[in-house]
Amino acid sequence: MSPSATATATFALAGLLGLASFGGPWVLLPAVVLVGALVAVGWPDLLDLPARRGTTALLVLVTVAAAVATTAAVLTARSRGTEIAGVLGHAPAVAALALLAAFAHQLLRRDGRPRLVESVTAAVAGQAVVVLGSAWIAVPSTYAGATLAPVVLAALVATAAVSATTWPLRVVGPVNLLVGGAAGWLAGVAVVVLGGGGIVSEGRWAVAGIVAGAGAGVLVSAWRALSSRLPAARTVPAALAVAAAPLALAGAGAYLVGRLLL
Template identity: 70%
Template sequence: MSSSATVTATCALAALLALASFAPAAVLALAVVLVGALVAAGWPELLDLPARRSTTALLAAVAVAAAAAAVLGVRTGRLAGTQSTGVLDALPAVAALSVLAAFVHQLLRTDGRPRLVESVTGAATGQAVVVLAAAWLAVPSTYAGPPLAPVVLAAVAAASAVCATSWPLRVAGPVGLVAGAAAGWFAGTLVVLLGGAGVLSQARWGLAGLVAGLGAGLLVAAWRAQVARLPAVHALPAALAVAAAPVALAGGGAYLVGRLVLL
C-alpha cells in the first residue's frame, strides 16, 4: 500500500469510530475490535516476528477481551453523574493476563523458539496497542460525552495526512503537530456551534480540542518515526496495522482529555 492509501485507511477507521461513538456500547465495541483486528493481522509482519499466525491470534484474542471488559464496565461501572469512574477498571487485569498469555504462547511454540526475546517483546507491544484501543469505549461516558471522540479523531486524521507526505520527519512532525492542534480546536469549536457542548463552555471545548490535537500530532509523528524505515511497512497487512495503530493508541489519550481537561 502507498502512503496515501495508508492514510486513507486511517481516516476511514477514524470516521468509523467517530460515528460508532454515538451508537450503543456494543456497536462501538465492534468498531474497536475491528481496529484491534487490523493491528493484530499486520503486527507480526510489520515487526518481522516469528510465529506470525499464532501471534496474530494472540493479539486478536486480547483485543476482543479488552473490548469485552470495557463493555462490561460501561454496563456495570460506577458512574458519578455522566463522568465514568469504573468503565476501565478491568483493563489492568486484561493487560496483566495478556502478558502471561504472551509467555504461554512462547511455551506452546513448536518451531524451536528462535528469536524468543524479539517475539515476546513484539507481542507484548502489540498487546498494549490493542488494549489501549478499548479506552474508546469509556470516552462517551466522560463529561464530554460522545462528541469528544470525533474531536480527537479529527486531529489524528489531520496529523496523519501531514505525516503521510514525502516531507522529511523534521518538517512533517512540526507541521503535523500544528495541523493536529488546529483540527482539534476547530472540531471542538464545531461541537459547540452544532449544539453538542452540553454544559461545557466553548472555551473548554476549544482547549480540549487543542490539547487533544497536540497529543495526536506527537503520537502520529512518533509513530511515523518508528515505522517509516521498516521493510514491510508497505505490505498490505503491515500497512493496515500502520493505519490502525494511531487510531487505537489515541483511545487512551481521548479518555484522559475527557477526564482531566473537560471537567
C-alpha cells in the same frame, strides 16, 4: 500500500469510530475490535516476527477481551448509576493476563523458539496497543459525551494526512503539532456551534481540542518515525496495522482528555 492509501485507511477507520461513538457501547464494541484486529493481523508482518499465526491469534484474543471488559464495565456503571471514572480499572488486569498469555504462547511454539526475546517483546507491545484501544468504548461516558471522539479523530486524520507526505520528519513533526492543534481547536469550536457541547463550556472545548490535537500530532509523528523505517510497512497487512495502530493508541489519550480537561 502507498502512504496515501494508508492515510486513507486511517481516515476510514476514524470515520467508523466517530460514527460508532454515537451508538453506545454495543456499537463501539465491534468497531474497536475491528481496529484491534487490523493491528493484530498486520503486526507480525510489520515486525517480521516468527510464529506469526500464533501472535495474531493472541493479539485478537486480547483485543476482544479488553473491549468486552470495557463494555461490561461501562454498562454496569450505567445500570447502577455509579461513578463512571473507574471503567478502565480492569485494564491492568487484562494487560497482566495478556503478558502471561504471551509467555504461554512461546512455550507452545514448536519451531525451536528462534528470536524468543524479540517475539515476546513485540507481542507485548502489540498487546499494549490493542488494550489502549479499548478505551474508546469509555470515551462517550465522559462529561464531554460522544462528541469528544470526533474531535480527537479529526486531529488524528489531519496529522495522518501530513504524515503521508514525502516531507522529512524534521518538517512533519512541527507541522503536525500545528495542524493537529488547529484541527482539534476547529473541531471543538464546531461542536459548540452545532450545539453538541453539552454542559461543557466553549472555552474548555477549545482547550481540549488544542491539547488533543497537539497530542495527536506527537503520536502520529512518532509512529511515522518508527513505522517508516520497517521494510514490510508497505505490504497490505502491515500497512493496515500502520493505519490502525495510531487510532488504537489514541483511545486512552481521548479518555484522559474527557476526564481531566472536560
